[in-house]
Amino acid sequence: MRNRITARAFSNIALIKYWGKLPTKLNSPATPSISLAVSALKTETTVCRIESGRDKFILNGKPTDMATSQRLREYLDIWRKQKLIAGHFLIESRNNFPTGAGLASSASGYAALAVALGAFTETPIDKAELSRLARIGSGSAARSVMGGLAFLPDGKNPAAKLIMPADKIPWGMVMAIVESKHKKINSRTGMGHSAETSPYYQSWIKSAKSDCRKMLRAIYRNNLAEIGITAEANALAMHACMMSARPPLIYWNPVTIEIITRVPCWRKSGLETYFTIDAGPNVILLGRKQDLLQIARRVKRIAGVKDVVVGFPAGGAEVIRWN
Numbered sequence: 001m002r003n004r005i006t007a008r009a010f011s012n013i014a015l016i017k018y019w020g021k022l023p024t025k026l027n028s029p030a031t032p033s034i035s036l037a038v039s040a041l042k043t044e045t046t047v048c049r050i051e052s053g054r055d056k057f058i059l060n061g062k063p064t065d066m067a068t069s070q071r072l073r074e075y076l077d078i079w080r081k082q083k084l085i086a087g088h089f090l091i092e093s094r095n096n097f098p099t100g101a102g103l104a105s106s107a108s109g110y111a112a113l114a115v116a117l118g119a120f121t122e123t124p125i126d127k128a129e130l131s132r133l134a135r136i137g138s139g140s141a142a143r144s145v146m147g148g149l150a151f152l153p154d155g156k157n158p159a160a161k162l163i164m165p166a167d168k169i170p171w172g173m174v175m176a177i178v179e180s181k182h183k184k185i186n187s188r189t190g191m192g193h194s195a196e197t198s199p200y201y202q203s204w205i206k207s208a209k210s211d212c213r214k215m216l217r218a219i220y221r222n223n224l225a226e227i228g229i230t231a232e233a234n235a236l237a238m239h240a241c242m243m244s245a246r247p248p249l250i251y252w253n254p255v256t257i258e259i260i261t262r263v264p265c266w267r268k269s270g271l272e273t274y275f276t277i278d279a280g281p282n283v284i285l286l287g288r289k290q291d292l293l294q295i296a297r298r299v300k301r302i303a304g305v306k307d308v309v310v311g312f313p314a315g316g317a318e319v320i321r322w323n
């Protein structure tokens with residue numbers, strides 16, 4: 001019997017955003033999404049069987065706050081109810097990047113957790129099922145299970161699919177960290193609030209579906225310009241939906257705007273890069289691998305940018321140690 005499993009997963013940045021849920025208990029995405037897993041955003045999670053009657057959670061060396069512990073405990077209950085696991089666990093997770101600053105920590109977190117828990121089950125669980133189980137924990141985690149360029153369809157109980165493995169992807173991402181503090185309103189709450197109060201929520205869902213079709217075509221054609229323009233439009237549409245919620249959800253700060261207004265100028269000057277923004281103020285720039293260092297240098301020069309992280313395409317979640 002296995003007692004201690006460590007899994008590693010890379011977080012991902014969506015080029016087509018998941019923002020909105022269907023009314024189910026399965027954390028079902030209302031929009032299809034497409035993402036790139038990035039090497040620089042890594043989580044390692046160790047799951048250890050314990051005798052005590054209560055699960056314990058440690059994140060980056062500290063016990064998790066009440067809300068996070070509750071969410072994780074409920075997640076383990078789902079696995080227990082489905083008789084996939086039994087007993088209680090100590091879960092220790094470590095991210096090598098700021099948690100909760102719009103760099104999708106729940107994506108790599110739940111992907112690593114699902115893959116580690118999957119190694120405790122009696123019968124092996126295939127990757128698609130692990131992706132579904134990770135999605136129940138956090139929607140974006142379904143994509144991190146697959147790694148590379150991954151597509152998560154909308155619908156009741158989807159699994160992510162691998163569109164392109166990491167070693168075939170010619171692009172990477174530069175993450176401009178303009179704020180590393182915990183964000184005020186997490187994605188889950190933000191999505192619910194947007195759905196309930198934004199007059200543009202339905203138009204957002206419709207445009208996200210059409211953006212996703214465009215993006216898939218652009219990826220198959222290997223057309224960076226079409227990929228980038230579609231990603232920018234999709235991120236801005238998501239933020240328009242957030243900003244039109246009542247009260248508004250404004251994740252940006254002045255530095256966010258400074259960066260996104262410079263990106264088209266950089267393109268005009270010959271440096272091909274495109275931006276996207278998650279539910280936070282940080283800006284993520286997409287570019288060809290050979291241009292990433294130059295993009296990083298330009299971003300670093302902007303006042304207010306606290307850190308710049310270069311990320312290359314990364315693989316799926318996997319078990320890295322056990323005993």
Ligand code: DP6
Pocket residue numbers: 013014016017018019027033104106107137138139140141187188278279
């Ligand atoms: C803006 O996956 O964190 O990063 O399913 O409620 O855990 P939950 O949401 P989460 O949302 C991610 C939102 C996003 C866009 C994306 O990654 O697609």
